[in-house]
Amino acid sequence: xxxxxxxxxxxxxxxxxxxxxxxxxxxxxxxxxxxxxxxxxxxxxxxxxxxxxxxxxxxxxxxxxxxxxxxxxxxxxxxxxxxxxxxxxxxxxxxxxxxxxxxxxx
Numbered sequence: 888x889x890x891x892x893x894x895x896x897x898x899x900x901x902x903x904x905x906x907x908x909x910x911x912x913x914x915x916x917x918x919x920x921x922x923x924x925x926x927x928x929x930x931x932x933x934x935x936x937x938x939x940x941x942x943x944x945x946x947x948x949x950x951x952x953x954x955x956x957x958x959x960x961x962x963x964x965x966x967x968x969x970x971x972x973x974x975x976x977x978x979x980x981x982x983x984x985x986x987x988x989x990x991x992x993x
Contacts, residue, residue, distance in 0.1 A: 905941040915954040
């Protein structure tokens, strides 16, 4: 059985101690059945390669680029923070209180 990484005490991007974290799959689950991704990654790696992030950071990740781009090019924490839009958001968010939730930009 595949062992998932345990949930940390804080968001792995903004480092705030948020009570409820979400699991971000660095290789989006929607891509796990695609032959291209099956050739690139082992099944267990696709399942376990995750980050625990707060909801605002999770939303920012998916706003920054498509799931295909995330899975192919931004599939580690270090690669994610190379996205300028995401890095700027995380820098802005990290000094906010743990309970702070930004207003939606929609």
